[in-house]
Structure formats: C-alpha cells, structure tokens
Amino acid sequence: MAEGNDSKRQGTGDLEHPRTIEWLGDRVRLIDQTCLPGRLVRKEITDYRELAESIRRLEVRGAPAIGVAGAMGLALAGLESEAGDFEELLRDVKEAAEHLAGTRPTAVNLRWAVDRVLRSATSEAGGDPEALRAALVDEALALTEEDRELSRSIGRHGAALLSDGDTVLTHCNAGGLATAEYGTALAVVYAAVEDGKTISVFADETRPLLQGARLTAWELGERGIDVTLLVDSAAASAMSRGWIDKVIVGADRIAANGDVANKIGTMPLALSARRFDVPFYVAAPFSTLDAGLASGSEIPIEERSPEEVTTFGGVCTAPEGVRVYNPAFDVTPAGLVSAIITDSGVFRPPYGETLFAGGRGGRA
C-alpha cells in the first residue's frame, strides 16, 4: 500500500468540514467538484444562470447539495431582478425556478427544494417586492440549515453503531460533498470521529464516474481521516481478509419493504458483506423512504450514456460502437441490509409497520 495521510489525522473533537456550498450575503460560494481531487477550487457566483450551469456541469452534485444550490439560485434571482413591483419580480423568480429545476430533470430533490422556497417566500412576502427578496434568502438559508441539521442527525444516530478502531467500507460519495457539508453515510463516520473514536475508511473508487476516488477519498483526507482506495471489485477481497468491520452506503430511494436503490455496485457489496458477516448499513434522510413503492422492483433504474464506460478523459478504452449496459443504480434486497440509519433514528428489519410509523415517509 502507498503512503497514507496519517500526518493529518485529527484527535478527538470537531472536524473541520469544508462547506460544499454556502451563502455569502449577496452571492453563493461553492466547491467546483469537477476540479477535485486535483485542485480545490471555490467559485463565487452572483448570477442564477451561472449557478444553474454549475448544477448542469456537476460542479455541484449529490441530491441534497443540488437542492440547496437550487434554493440559493432563487435567492440570487430575487436580488438580481430589477423589478420594482411584486408581480414583475415574482415572474422573474418563477422563470428562474423553471430554469434551475430544468438543469437536472430527474433530480426530484432539486425540484422539491426550488418549489418549497418559492412557495414559502411568496406566502410570507405579503405582496411586497423587498419582502419577497428577503424571504427568498431566508428560506434558502433555512433549507440549507435543515440540510446541515439532518446530516448531523443521521451522523448522531449512526455513530452509536461504530466502535473505536473500526474500519468502514463505503461506496460512491455519500459525504459532505453530496450535501451542504456533512453527508449521509460519511456523516456516520464523521460523528463517530467527533465522538473521539478512531475510524478508518476503505473507499470503493466507484466506476464509471469514480466518485469514490475523486470525492470520497479527497474529503476524508481533508478531514484527516485514514482512507484506503480500492477498485470496486476488490471490496470482497478486503472483507475476506477480515479488514472491514462495517459497510455504510447512502441511498437514492428506499421502498416500503426496505429494498434500497443506490449507486450501481451496492448490491454485490451487500452480498459480499453477508458472505463475510460484515454488518451492512444504509444511511439516508428519512425523506428517501418512499411509502408509495411496495418493493425495490418498482424502482425505475436509470440507464446512462455508454460513453461513461467506453471513454476516459476523452480517450476511447473500448472498441468503437460496442454495446454497453450502464445502469446508474441497483437494488439491494431488504434482507441484506442490517439497518437503515436516518435522521429519525435507526430501523432494523423486519421493518413491519415501524419504517413508516405514523404515516410518514415519502417526500411531500
């Protein structure tokens, strides 16, 4: 193994969490994730169209983070508009909302965040344009703060599952870079470290887009947490050697029976974890639970462009025209999941009524 980054390891206490995206009074500052891990570039943006372009180019990515970006984009749109009366301003802001939400049409969270900020701010403004401008900023900040609190809450609930000295294997990037700052799967690691536990992480590189290599390895290193990178298919080997104490992954959608849709490669990871008796945890906002889906077989699986697999950095790595199967997600059967860690607590199978107790679940 190559040299690690132990020199940066922190002791107990709070870690420094770089803010993926933040509001600076009249502008947005975000980490351009397309430059990672080579360079840490922070961009300042004052035009909502430029922010929309950042979302489209994946400079900011991860469902919670792009929800926050969309909300801040609306706040920018309010400040940018020169409209003097309420209706005119509202028209400008609604146009911005469509523009922002259209950048990643399949990202349910983005549309949800933009709609929520628009609706709340409009109802609070009472017909006054300056009040609308202020309310858009306030709502965007409230949503950002909620995202931070939600991640912290996932972290607190999950941290109890980790023991001092544990090595955690994770897949893709369910970390601070996918949220405003703290993450979902990695929030559990961060909270455990902030509790004073020593935790090491094995990060799957996560083909085809290498979010694990580019983003997870970077953000763990930044926080001084010991990280080892491996190709996705080597995870089972690491487990077979007894090196992995727990697997923690994020989730894109969770069905009512507990089946989990997440980044492609999650399901074989769960099979390996079962084989080698490694607990397999899923960490996600409670809003990821979709009570409207009876099981994972109802979750639509997006197939992405063949070029993600056949080219790399512009270089063709496969025969021209070869057929490609490139699903973005797979479905892990509930029976392979040891527990689901949410901001509302930790749920263990058999879930029965507990997972959706009180009629909750599913994003409004």
Next chain:
Amino acid sequence: MAEGNDSKRQGTGDLEHPRTIEWLGDRVRLIDQTCLPGRLVRKEITDYRELAESIRRLEVRGAPAIGVAGAMGLALAGLESEAGDFEELLRDVKEAAEHLAGTRPTAVNLRWAVDRVLRSATSEAGGDPEALRAALVDEALALTEEDRELSRSIGRHGAALLSDGDTVLTHCNAGGLATAEYGTALAVVYAAVEDGKTISVFADETRPLLQGARLTAWELGERGIDVTLLVDSAAASAMSRGWIDKVIVGADRIAANGDVANKIGTMPLALSARRFDVPFYVAAPFSTLDAGLASGSEIPIEERSPEEVTTFGGVCTAPEGVRVYNPAFDVTPAGLVSAIITDSGVFRPPYGETLFAGGRGGRA
C-alpha cells in the same frame, strides 16, 4: 444500450481467429495489445531482445501467450547468433533465455516455456550448431501447437455446457489474446459458436487495467460475436435481471481442494452467480491445478502498483498520496464453482480424488 456489432455476426462453422503470436519462418509476428482496441497493429520482430521488450511492455500478455513468445524468442536467438561452434551458440542462447525469462519474473509459465525449449533442443541437437538452431525453432513451434491444441481441447470440453441462445458473462481477458489464438474461458464460447450455437457475451471491463473493455470486447467483436460491455459492479445487476445464463472465467492457479485464484473481482462475481442461480464455470489448462496447495488460502496474492488505480492515461484521478489496496487476484472458494473446465475434461465438486486422479496436476 449503444448499437452492437450484429452485422459482423458469423453463421455456423469455424470462426476466424486472429493469431496473437506466430512464427513466419525467420521472424515473429504478434498483435501489439497495447494498441487495442484503437488500432490493430501487427509487429514483425527478428531480434530476441526486441521480443523481450514486447513482453516487458505487455504488447503480448497472458500466461500461455508469453510462454509462446519466450519460446519463439529462443528460436530467434539461435538464428541471430553468428556462433560457428556448438558451445558458443549454446552460450548465446542461454544468455537469451535469461534475458527473456527475466522480463516478467513472476510469470511461471514464461520461465517454464523457455527452460523446456532450451532443454529439449539441446538434447536433440547432438552437439551440432545447425541442428541446435533447427531444434529451437521446432521446439518453439511444437509448444505453440500444443498451446493451440490445449485451448481447442478446453473449448470442446466446455462447449457441451452451453446451450443455443445462452448469454455468458466473463471477466478480464481469458481469450485468444491471452494464448496463441483460442483462449480458455472464451475458447468455450468459440467452440460453442463453431458448433452452430448462438452465444452472446457480457464482458466485465475489469478494473484497474480494463482487459475486458480493451481486449475481450475487441476479440469477440472481431469474431462477430455479440458482446455487451459493463462495469464490474454492474454484473450482479445483469444477473438479477435474468440476462445471464452462465458465468465463465479463467484461472491463474487452482488449489487441490478446488479453490480458484483469478483476476480480482472473480470472487464477488461467484457470490452474485450463487445468489441468482447462475452456473459459475472456471476454464483453465489442467496445468493450472496445483496439487501442492491444499487450499486457496495458501495461494500468494500479488499486490500491484497504486498508480494502476490512482491514475488513468496519465491523469491523476485520486488525491495525491492516497493509500491504495490493489490486489491482482482474489480466491473463489471451491463451493461457489459449478465446474472446472480443463483440457483433460470437466470436473465437478465435490472433487475428492478426481481432480488429481493419477497423480497429475501441477506444472512440471
């Protein structure tokens, strides 16, 4: 999925198998695999040092293929030497043998092939330098022909396991490019197609070195066989959809109890195959069986350079200095293997005494 290559699909009858490496009377011609899949470049080589360099640069790779290359390199060395007397020629050839065998020090097969050609030719030559030159060529050709016959034999034994219309998933490149022309795992596919069966193949890209994307997809396409490329971690997803009828992989070493060491990622593939009731076959020369190893836990696993994982085409894709776990192989427990297909027949567990009946097994 992108467009396939059905237009090139052949009917029944013999496929055209490009020769990975061949002897042209006074020189060697080989496919430079470092140019695939972009360009099909054939190099002609008259100097054994140049051939050694080709082996070192992985222009020719795959244990059987580099054994053949080493043997042909000795034949070249005999022709190149200007020595007039036997002892002088033998000294030149022995020097070449060391040079060739040293190019890939861990490749047992290369050393074995070079030693065998040198020993046989020397004993046949009877002290005559011209007879030694001729015997070196004859022995290299005999070894090449044996490799072809061995691959054909694996194909014949395995083809009976495939049904018309089957889709086979494979990992890495255990194909014609790894042998003189026909392969091991892919030999089974080729033999079935030559028997008139329609077979489709899903090829894992095989990180980190992408032998599946670069080589397997290419050689199947060249032979007009329908091929679909996927990232390694999507194989389980394809199986869960019921698309895969059989998995066939090669092997680097097989222990006496039937445990199989093969390219990293083989073991999780076997776990997925078991989960989705897909037969999992290993195809390899009988000489891959190592009677001296009681179980897979005794097989040493080579760890390779971190750069294979952290860079791609010269571009850094992970944080500088990140620790990397990069094992070249994993071990698939015998219990997950449906059958082992060899040139000596098909063996099914429990192997008991059958796998090494007659005291065979292990390369001399």
